[in-house]
Amino acid sequence: MAITTVSSPALVFLVVVASFLCTSTRAQHSSCDNSFSFFEEGIAGNVTHCRKLRTLGAELGWSYHNTTPNVTLNIVFSAIPSAAGGWVAWGLNPGNRPQMVGTRALIALRPANGTLAMNTYNLTRDTMLGCKLQPSPIEVQVSNMQANFSEETGAITMSATLSLDPSTYNISELKHVWQVGSSVVDQVPQKHRMRLKNFDSFEVIDLTTGRGFRDTGLTKQRVAHGVLSVFGWGILLPVGVIIKRYSRNITKNPEVWFMLHISFQISGYTVGVTAWAIGIALMSNSRHFNTFKGHRTIGIIIFCLATLQIMALWLKPKKKYEGGKIITDRPRKYWSIYHHLVGYTLITLSIVNIFKGFAILRPPPVWKWIYVGLLAAFSCVAFGLEVAIWVHKSRNNKKTSR
Incomplete structure (x- = not known):
């Protein structure tokens, strides 16, 4: 049920993007008037x-x-x-x-x-x-x-x-x-x-x-690559990370937050890889292959790290029980360190590459500031939840020490 809930907004978003991209693009033309500088x-x-x-x-x-x-x-x-x-x-x-x-x-x-x-x-x-x-x-x-x-x-x-x-x-x-x-x-x-x-x-x-x-098809591909990259790598993945870190502190059912985390990560990976594939197509058809090396290289690294994270579903060591309680063994501990390190690196690189994409495509500034606003909102939510968790732990410790 969690996956279905998350995928529906993503599907609606993609439908809206698709309808936007299918809108015909017409080049500007006009009759001669005094708005042209050579008349002035x-x-x-x-x-x-x-x-x-x-x-x-x-x-x-x-x-x-x-x-x-x-x-x-x-x-x-x-x-x-x-x-x-x-x-x-x-x-x-x-x-x-x-x-x-x-x-x-x-x-x-x-x-x-x-x-x-x-x-x-x-x-x-x-x-x-x-x-x-x-x-x-x-x-x-x-x-x-x-x-x-x-x-x-x-x-x-x-x-x-x-x-x-x-x-x-x-x-x-x-x-x-x-x-x-x-x-x-x-x-x-x-x-x-x-x-x-x-x-x-x-x-x-x-x-x-x-x-x-x-060639309006080229423009549509660029728009699709940019929009899907922001939505997949830059929005869904960070939301999935926030859910993983904080949802288990507000629900008694660990499977709920885990399924929410997985659903957001899989949705983000699917949308992001679609954007990455469009980017590869743009790169292969471009006469300026070596122009945007940094953006291209980071994009390839993001794809590799994201694929590695998705493989964690099968690579994660199984839980071990002793006396009916979960015990922490070294393989699972080391895997958890690696998974967190790769995840936070992936989020950081994604945000950096999105801003590189803004610098390349140069869309109207409002789109860049909307994304900056979303990042600020994510940061405020994470900070607020972090403070709430530490306050809750501090109160529990005081009660325990009495």
Whole structure:
């Protein structure tokens, strides 16, 4: 009965999460209005469509004409560099998917002690491996290149006219990427920050409708991994530990607290391993495998320790009786020490890794503070019960000594 009681809220929670994840994600698009910074700077040109891009606070405006033989595309791109003296970039990829390698890019540089410059660049695999990125001609014809810097907002805005071969660049499924960096050395843009929002700066866009498309499945997997990790490793497991330590002091039936403890631990393990499996899938499909090493390594350790704890159901030495009373033998004593040590280590690592996950995914701050509030509540409950137990023991000792 205890397991059924605990599993029901977990099941309801998972159903709610699943329904949230199944909600379709639509990319933001809008008509052009004065909310775009390049209008404020008076350099929007004759753009007819505008979009707030989904990462890095970037903005894109454009208009196009079906000229012969190529499509004429006017673009305006605006973003704020990661730091003063940085750079911004926007480009098109003629390949099968939007990615950095293979992109034909426009990059505007603003060195800390230099003047604003803008050039075309061909981003190759050598660029990703760390080779210097130098200006180079691209097969896309580019004209009317301009770059402006706003002292008020700190944004760099680029504008240009591109001539696109319709057999290579489909205006209904145009693959574009954008990026910002923090430094320029000898007119060479340096590597951008290794954060999720930098890796997510790509999409496929329909120039006709202004709608952008991306792999929403990847976003849903990340959300599922984060939510299930918090619920399984970060909530159910600590509750199970609190129940084990304190419930036996408020019930005369030891089997009740034991079954509650087991049910919470098994539920937490099931949810947590599901999150871990999603994380492994994300890791195997990621082009940035080595970026989040710490989070990945701790996650693997958590899975191993949690599996070891679950195996305790079969590894725990049986109770020994003498004269109808339970006696404490050494194997059971040592097993209890190991079980507590592994359990508290598991809880600590889980909490640490959850906060690492917050730093990676960067959800709205309210979610992080909700979890902090839950941890504070758990701590207050544990402290209050600990004090109550010591007070109860102290009174019993006084009564015994009389």
